[in-house]
Amino acid sequence: MSDQPHIQSFQPPHRTLMGPGPSDVHQRVLDAMARPTVGHLDPAFVGMMEELKTLLRYAFQTNNDLTFPVSGPGSVGMETCFVNLVEPGDKVIVCRNGVFGGRMVENVKRCGGVPVLVDDAWGSAVDSGKLEDALKANPDAKVVAFVHAETSTGAQSDAKTLVEIAHRHGCLTIVDAVTSLGGTPLKVDEWEVDAIYSGSQKCLSCTPGLSPVSFSARAIETVKNRKTVVQSWFMDLNLVLGYWSAATKRTYHHTAPINALYGLHESLVMLQNEGLENSWNRHAHNYQALKAGFDAMGLKFFVQEDQRLPQLNAICIPEGIDDAEVRRRLLQDYNLEIGVGLGDMAGKIWRLGLMGYSSRPENVLLALRALDEVLTDMKAPIQSGRAVVAANGFYDAK
């Protein structure tokens, strides 16, 4: 026998989560996850699955029948879209303006597809003119894929226009809404998005591990008419449908992550009770307060104002300031987590999330106060002592 370890139960610290996700999880959601586990074919559970689909349809603003949470993180939601809609040899136009567009390219290649890149600078929105040009140059393209809300930079693209252009050229659309769902306007049916995926741990403020997806009738038709079998057994929508669809007798596909789904259900009930538009407005409102604070402090945003996501704010790190040291102090002295820059942006930006339950005044004020104090102590070139006053002024004026 291998030696028995001597490990204690894990007691996580209490953090305030203002990175790019996970966001703060409400106690109601945590409590829901601790409810007794039932079987994945239990009639009570099956009823909850139907409610989950209804709640997700509301969040996505869609009537798509095939709307459900994939039993895996957002990356599995992404891969589910690509492996089902892309067949070997298919040409896919990928708009890339950050890390997650890059991941889409990887997915296309691994499906045997042929990616065509429409590149924009990190921190910029996708340029619709470039997409139009790429489509004209590639009349045989089958799919256009882009990220609605780039989690790596906080840039928001005009999803409605990009889908419209793609459709005008006869292409299906795959949209990454990991960071947008619930936090900023997203209208799957009105915009006619074909395939979309998100994550549970961003503006829905559930714990990580689930990926809500939705597919239009046109996307399902494409999956059903594939010439080749879907390369992933787990992600094959033809099989998943048998478990998540109410239309057929429910058949076993895989064992659903029961308690995680309790959590997602609760977070969506909370979104429903708040109202989707109210949630969008709340995210915009707290962003304005954060912005007032950063402006007063003299910190610069990485993304230009009209392309910014209110729920994810990339801030330029002041010159000469040690990125890691600031984050270490925030975590140690304030129990505050903020996000690092990814790839080329490492050491250049911080990413401050105001997503879901994290989007509230006390978080805005904590982040401003903590950054003000730490940066002042580190002698950064900022206007000390003004940020919290400015944010409070914003809140008071409303």
Next chain:
Amino acid sequence: MSDQPHIQSFQPPHRTLMGPGPSDVHQRVLDAMARPTVGHLDPAFVGMMEELKTLLRYAFQTNNDLTFPVSGPGSVGMETCFVNLVEPGDKVIVCRNGVFGGRMVENVKRCGGVPVLVDDAWGSAVDSGKLEDALKANPDAKVVAFVHAETSTGAQSDAKTLVEIAHRHGCLTIVDAVTSLGGTPLKVDEWEVDAIYSGSQKCLSCTPGLSPVSFSARAIETVKNRKTVVQSWFMDLNLVLGYWSAATKRTYHHTAPINALYGLHESLVMLQNEGLENSWNRHAHNYQALKAGFDAMGLKFFVQEDQRLPQLNAICIPEGIDDAEVRRRLLQDYNLEIGVGLGDMAGKIWRLGLMGYSSRPENVLLALRALDEVLTDMKAPIQSGRAVVAANGFYDAK
């Protein structure tokens, strides 16, 4: 705006889970899942990941460095093994004696591999002689895959011998240990298993949604020397390693399912505290009590005695008895879930799990009493009133 639904928070019923998984989850595990969410790169969380790996190594009885929980259900663990170890054109011998062997065949095909089947009847163990013959007939085979504990029938195969034969013929081995890990002897290093996957919701008694896996140095070498890229981005071990390996600076791959991992950690701490051998013995002990009860009742086991898994018992449904009605009454009148037969076994067997926290005397006695009462009421040809007495007699004698 689409209409706002009016859905209430979900309150699941309290069930006793004696199907093929999920099994009963201890309150300690549920409580752990409700602890505050932290970030997936938080130093506190990273420390817990290291502990999780240590605990899993103990459960698997291995020193394999690459031992971690995949962020998805057991089917994703299975697919992770196949997409990494099988390249297009590779010949894979799959031993099939139930549903999950069949799913392995699907995986091989979707990786572009060439499956060679070694078929045994459902309910029987894999015949090692047949595997030897298949290997002689296919000297170019690269991998042998089999299920240690067939969840669809409750048959246990001799993993040690099957791996030994495969290695003698120069093949790597992929082993399904979804239902065996923690419940019945499993010794990854001693048996020299190359790739193995399990599930969190069986004998570990965590909630569903995670798949512990372990890979030998030889398996990792094979992955590193692939000629083709792994077809799945999410499951590519070359990428996953960057997040789960302590050797390198931890890089972001995907957002880990934080709270689900808290739960798995706690369930593994409980297994560690009980001791692995004690857990195996407990599973065997409660099986003996269940067997005493079923023997006294006159119900027959589907699998012959020396091939039975103590933690998953397939029972033949008495002739003329309405399968669905029995299960409906058990659920409604006793809050007791037992499992159905899959595929050809539907309506012919029930599957009674005594896995993890479900493997305890009160569950054995509840199941015997409930089945006795329901079957007696439905006038089944059984020896009424004897089962509980027999099981109690067994417990008292020990």
